[in-house]
Amino acid sequence: MGSGVSSEEERVLRLAARFGVAQPGVAMGIGDDAAVLEPPAGKRLVWTVDAQVEGVHFRREWLASLRDAGYRSFMAAASDVAAMGAEPWCALSGLELPAELGDDALDALTAGQRAAADELGTSIVGGNLSRGPALAITTTLLGTCEAPISRSGAQEGDGVWLAGPVGLAAAGLTALAAASTAPHLAAAIAAWRTPVARIRDGRALAGVAHAAIDVSDGLARDLGHVAAASGVRAVLDAELLLEHAGDTLARAAEAVGRAPLELLLYGGEDYALVAAAALPLPGFTRVGEIRRGAGLSLRTAGKETDLVPRGYDHFVTE
């Protein structure tokens, strides 16, 4: 159909063809006023919504193609489900599309959404199409679980456990924003463009972790949320963090001229998981501990300094 702009109805048909997959418990998918679901008996549902807006969360020139925008927006929403220790079940996709966005671009975008959904074993069962001044992708996901892990259960004596790279996506974003051609940036750019929601690591939280959150706005800020919600103090260990991050982050940080520890503490959008647990969590590395008190600190060579839990805020420029 080329790069024209089809009507809304034709586009809904294209989306139905793209997304229409049988998923257990989905009685009706795309094509009616609402999707119809049969919730699994005896399980709880977790429910989240997340938006990625062009010019705010991404610029088109930072992407290999709009496929990345579709992929990463879906993964960002699914990461909230992972952080609750739940399995993604199904999703709705709300798209705001600028008038000039052609069918080819829309196809790339929805191919990315579909690829992400497939990787997580879930499917998109409906959505909404609207015109908008900028491309915006809103994903709402339902997940299922036995016992969700909240932010508020961290206990004195727990370890702070981390799964997945942190700071790498921020290095990638820095490189993309500067149009850097330095070497050693491929992993960082991939971390920003195509992050993966850590569903399997989230599953490991069940029955063990006392609290968890995904690292979307920066480790300091997100772990700060856990500490505040749990009424405890979190201590991060710089050496353990740097060891967890390894050479990949060190090289990327050098290539973009930033300190690895700054990227680790304040860089977001890797969608790592951080949890508080008394016992080891498979797939996680211990990077600190939970103490009595409030706030957040960093231990470097045995010395502790307070951390301000800053990170990305949509309404305050820091």
Place this chain on the structure above:
Amino acid sequence: MGSGVSSEEERVLRLAARFGVAQPGVAMGIGDDAAVLEPPAGKRLVWTVDAQVEGVHFRREWLASLRDAGYRSFMAAASDVAAMGAEPWCALSGLELPAELGDDALDALTAGQRAAADELGTSIVGGNLSRGPALAITTTLLGTCEAPISRSGAQEGDGVWLAGPVGLAAAGLTALAAASTAPHLAAAIAAWRTPVARIRDGRALAGVAHAAIDVSDGLARDLGHVAAASGVRAVLDAELLLEHAGDTLARAAEAVGRAPLELLLYGGEDYALVAAAALPLPGFTRVGEIRRGAGLSLRTAGKETDLVPRGYDHFVTE
């Protein structure tokens, strides 16, 4: 707190204070990565997402205040739940806010969302805040029902049944867009600014209606969807439609210089319900019938003419 712009975290606290209401089956609301729900046993869920974007769905000067934007966006999403014959259960609110939108404006907006949720006996249990180039409100709603009513079950011999005003909101929008000060427009302007999702009428569909849809894009277009999905032909009766609409629409149409029948067939955003059923539906008026065949026609003084199911399309200017 005046008309400043608070940080994202402060705004989340304001939203938690605005929306935090106990709702049956909601184990955790605002403040974690996801809401946690306990679905009612033995029921099906219906799930919808809808967006209202400034400059596309509304202009700020057409509203009495941003309260209207919050209210009507919530009702538009809830109308999809009504059209399935379901009860709204709970909602998530995704807001894209321009940098200059102050806390007072946000408070007005969320007051409208809360008022709409209260009227429907539901609550907002979470959401997402993001910056955006234009104000956009994305509402995702879960509803519960025994047996959802789809668009695809209309049968030859069914009546076409209508609940609620149709065309009045389009008259109101015409008046607002022209900044008209003609008399007799109050009802039309209210119909556009503060439509109400017809949950009670939706409830009447259960076990009786063969198909239903809400009239968001115009009766011709939306009933056209039912005819196409059901593989039947729908016939609308002009006299019955005009009688159903009554003096309120006649006067509003005159005030804005448009034909009542044109508003009835092609005007959207009243969120009336239209259904196909063999038996009378309480609260609905019979305005036509379902025949063998395909497409849509209008009967005027005993003569039938084909109707093109046009109406609002986001990507084609008609």
